[in-house]
Amino acid sequence: MGDKANTQPGAAGRALTADRPADIRNVVLVGHSGAGKTTLVEALALTAGAVGRAGRVEDGGTISDHDEIEHRQQRSVQLSLVPVGWNGIKINLLDTPGYADFVGELRAGLRAADAALFVVSAADGVDGATRMVWDECAAVGMPRALVVTHLEASRADYAQMTTLCGQAFGNDDPDAVIPLYLPLYGPPGADGHTPVRGLLGLLSRRVYDYSGGDRVERDPEPGELALIADARNRLIEGIIAESEDEGLMDRYLGGEDIDLKTLVDDLERAVARGTFHPVLMAAPATDGARQGLGTVELLELITGGFPTPEERPAVAVTTPEGADRPAVTCDPDGPLVAEVVKTSSDPYVGRVSLVRVFSGTLHPDDTVHVSGHGLEDRGHEDHDVDERVGALASPFGKTQRPLPRCIAGDLAAVAKLGRAETGDTLSAKDAPLLMAPWDMPDPLLPLAIEAHSKADEDKLSQGLSRLVAEDPTMRLEQNPHTHQVVLWCLGEAHQDVALERLRTRYGVQVDAVPHKVSLRETFGDRAQGRGRHVKQSGGHGQYAICELTVEPLPPGSGLEFVDKVVGGAVPRSFIPSVEKGVRAQAAKGVAAGYPLVDVRVTLTDGKAHSVDSSDAAFQTAGALALREAAAETRIHLLEPVAELSVLVPDDYVGPVMSDLSSRRGRVVGTEQAAPGRTLVRAEIPEIEIDRYAVELRSVSHGTGRFSRAYARHEPMPPGLADKMREETQKGT
Secondary structure, three states, X not given: OOOOOEOOOOOOOOOOEOOOHHXXXXXXXXXXXXXXXXXXXXXXXXXXXXOXXXXXXXXXXXXXXXXXXXXXXXXXXXXXXXXXXXXXXXXXXXXXXXXXXXXXXXXXXXXXXXXXXXXXXXXXXXXXXXXXXXXXXXXXXXXXXXXXXXXXXXXXOHHXXXXXXXXXXXXXXXXXXXXXXXXXXXXXXXXXXXXXXXXXXXXXXXXXXXXXXXXXXXXXXXXXXXXXXXXXXXXXXXXXXXXXXXXXXXXXXXXXOOOHHHHHHHHHHHHHHOOOEEEEEOOOOOOOOOOOOOHHHHHHHHHHHOOOHHHOOOEEEEOOOOOEEEEEOOOOOOOOXXXXXXXXXXXXXXXXXXXXXXXXXXXXXXXXXXXXXXXXXXXXXXXXXXXXXXXXXXXXXXXXXXXXXXXXXXXXXXXXXXXXXXXXXXEEOOOOOEEOOOOOOOOOEEEEEEEOOHHHHHHHHHHHHHHHHHOOOOEEEEOOOOOOEXXXXXXXXXXXXHHHHHHHOOOOOEEEEOOOOOOEEEEOOXXXXXXXXXXXOOOOOEEEEEEEEEEEOOOOOOEEEEEOOOOOOOOHHHHHHHHHHHHHXXXXXXXXXXXXXXXXXXXXXXXXXXXXXXXXXXXXXXXXXXXXXXXXXXXXXXXXXXXXXXXXXXXXXXXXXXXXXXXXXXEEEEEEEEOOEEEEXXXXXXXXXXXXXXXXXXXXXXOOEEEEEEEXXXXXXXXXXXXXXXXXXXXX
């Protein structure tokens, strides 16, 4: 192989390796759930020979134990890596989940890749969420190509699909999204469906026939050649428009027949720059065939047109303290800079980290510096430590094949990084560096949980810490006001996976309980109360009387205690006792069991006994006086109000605003955030958006995004407040 990649795993069980970044391609597969990404990965691996004995990539080639969750849910829930070799090039295929709840896995795949392959179903079309990811890739200049799947569907129409792709992804230049091949149809089957049996190459003017089970190349028949004339001209014009040779268009329009090599070279350069996006088609092999339709063409595009890691822009780094350092490039001899893009747990080897090396070379048993990003607000440990790397491996089905090293531009599974978490940077211990974190969505769907039993309670803390270490899109909250343990997730499927992993991986059974918002109480009007605690039952008695005046204060004032006792009615030594009793009762609530806030409590009078008064007696009297005052006036329930920012396509602004109004929300403004997208700002009670992460997805057809921030507490409507009080009384 010389200095080319070793792309033949073979019977010896060697992993695919590469000696230089130029022989590596990192490709992430993007598309909605059910588009066929995992099936396509298996088809590419079958064509490239990177398959298990069963003729498929066993369990998707994930870096971890591929738990039964995906089999039960019938969809991918985590990022998986499948390395394949083609023409001396190592291709790292990163298969991502298509369901919105697992967008964190998609973000990790985008971070690790240098190019994206968008998989769209001819049966289902293009959804809004896929368009949004396309726009994100466009914003950073990531090269992209499209592959159309499900051509066997009865309603599949390839010509219509390519037009739709041009409209959906072409933005201002639909001519930059053009097919490279046309389908070659066979005779109709018994069901009347006409199958695709091969491809017509628009540039090469060759036919690639897959009908016999293997790819056979031949000259087109006269009728077949006539099918491609118009499409070929459009493709050539699109390629020439992206050419660096400014005179090429004049030569073409002048009638010159541009040679195939020039066109292919210009095509590959335009794809690598991210300015041209070819459309291909693919289908898995059938009836024991080795090569699936279009898989060879796709592998050739990946190896010839997608960029090498060396072509990726230099990576900005700082010291862990934030001091600037020179950007690093993809150089195996450069300073070590690698990033953990996924963390998982293996029942046999413990924590396993999927690492992308951006600079330098990582070896087994290296001691590296691990720098974290301070995600304490999500329950993640912040750290800045040295760790020893364990074995390096490359996934091959369920097995892990050892790697002697991982050079800049490559990916590897790393064992025994006990402290490293997703998003952490690995660097040389004597010259630690830190990469800027990538954008991860905020988890906004709460899941309140309780341990199922005492045995589960003992294991819960460790299980939760391991769970959030694997998934930076999950936030762990120990709410000090409601005293609930809350896992904040991205959606219901994300919640289901979290509970299942707690049970199966960490042996912790938990119960989901209703999530509570942090309610408060306050006085509606000024009121007075008298607390009398007088008892005599043999021995030392108890004697304390105090009188209080309670008045409401502006929102956010908290609880203010004022001493206005005159004449020593309450001895100085017992005034702190009264305040302590008042504050203890306020913390418990005076009507529905929620903390009392935004009031001024004034101690105006009282009585004491020279022998029987005590600290405990005046604490009790203070609490009794506050309760009596509360009984004399209306107590308002205060609910938390959130500032909500909802970003949606313009078409959904009306439905979103109507939905917010139905939830007692107040729209405070709208603004154009980007072409075709509007930001809606509103204030809304938190109790009304407990499940908004799920409900916005429904209203906006998966295209909406939102953020929330606490604004203030304000009075709850009386009818709803009475209902909450009734529910509280029933609960007690």
